[in-house]
Amino acid sequence: EPEVTQTPSHQVTQMGQEVILRCVPISNHLYFYWYRQILGQKVEFLVSFYNNEISEKSEIFDDQFSVERPDGSNFTLKIRSTKLEDSAMYFCASGDPTTDNYGYTFGSGTRLTVV
Amino acid sequence: GQNIDQPTEMTATEGAIVQINCTYQTSGFNGLFWYQQHAGEAPTFLSYNVLDGLEEKGRFSSFLSRSKGYSYLLLKELQMKDSASYLCAAHDYKLSFGAGTTVTVRA
Numbered sequence: 001e002p003e004v005t006q007t008p009s010h011q012v013t014q015m016g017q018e019v020i021l022r023c024v025p026i027s028n029h030l031y032f033y034w035y036r037q038i039l040g041q042k043v044e045f046l047v048s049f050y051n052n053e054i055s056e057k058s059e060i061f062d063d064q065f066s067v068e069r070p071d072g073s074n075f076t077l078k079i080r081s082t083k084l085e086d087s088a089m090y091f092c093a094s095g096d097p098t099t100d101n102y103g104y105t106f107g108s109g110t111r112l113t114v115v
Numbered sequence: 116g117q118n119i120d121q122p123t124e125m126t127a128t129e130g131a132i133v134q135i136n137c138t139y140q141t142s143g144f145n146g147l148f149w150y151q152q153h154a155g156e157a158p159t160f161l162s163y164n165v166l167d168g169l170e171e172k173g174r175f176s177s178f179l180s181r182s183k184g185y186s187y188l189l190l191k192e193l194q195m196k197d198s199a200s201y202l203c204a205a206h207d208y209k210l211s212f213g214a215g216t217t218v219t220v221r222a
Contacts, residue, residue: 033209043158043202043212056209091157093210101163102206104148108157 002026006092006107013082013114021077021110025094029103032075033093034067036060037109043091049075082114117141119213121203126219127193135188135216137203147179147186148204152215158202161188193220 005024013019025032034046047057049067064086066078075094079086089109096103118140127133139147146165150158164170164179164186176189190197200215 031208035210042214043204043210045209045211048209089155097208101148101160102146104160104163104206104210106157106159111155 002105004092004094004105004107006090006110008110009108010111011113013112015084015114016081018078018080019082019112021079021090021092021112023075023077023092023107024073025075025092026096026103026105027073029094029096029105031055031095031097032067032069033095034077035091035093035106036088037091038085038088046077079112082112084114087112087114117205117211119203119205119211121201121213121216123214124217124219126221128221129193129195131193133190133193133218135190135201135203135218137186137188137213139184139186139203139205139211139213141205141207141211143207144181144205145208146206147177148202148206148210149175149177149186149188150202150204152200152202154200161201163206190218195220195222 007022032049037043045058047061048055068076091109092107121137149161152158162177169178174191179186198220200217202215203213204210
């Protein structure tokens with residue numbers, strides 16, 4: 001079964017540093033998403049990406065965040081100048097509205113710890 | 116805005132049935148997802164309802180009423196491995212999640 005792959009699985013970074021979280025969506029999917037889940041809290045939408053541009057973003061997704069599809073397979077989330085409160089699980093997802101259930105598939109996540 | 120409500124915790128015994136309710140108020144709506152999530156792991160897909168009515172998949176069933184903004188997930192013949200958090204999510208291309216219902220299955 002096709003999978004969404006995320007790397008790294010764990011990342012520890014110092015406050016103020018930049019991190020890049022990487023995702024390889026399912027190859028024939030066209031919609032890509034980033035979500036985050038702070039420990040003990042609900043999963044929150046960050047951003048959706050379609051046709052090489054952001055289609056929607058939440059209030060959380062401020063100038064500190066950016067997304068990019070640098071090539072035909074990778075989808076990245078960059079967090080500039082990390083803060084302690086950025087510590088969370090970050091999930092990438094991809095989807096295809098033409099399939100059943102929108103083909104919505106989550107990656108296994110990257111646990112980001114800012115110290 | 117999006118408002119998704121579900122109970123925080125539920126406890127049931129092995130072999131029993133549990134029903135997790137979810138109410139939603141969203142600005143846009145294409146359908147309702149249910150996910151299972153174990154601690155530290157990604158959500159895994161359980162069901163997706165677009166139309167009103169009941170969808171049955173083995174031990175799991177999900178119901179949707181669009182006019183009432185209401186859904187439930189029914190877990191039958193509970194097993195210990197069903198102990199997890201169950202997430203209700205309204206779909207408007209993006210997903211808006213509820214806070215999750217932690218289900219504990221006791222022997």
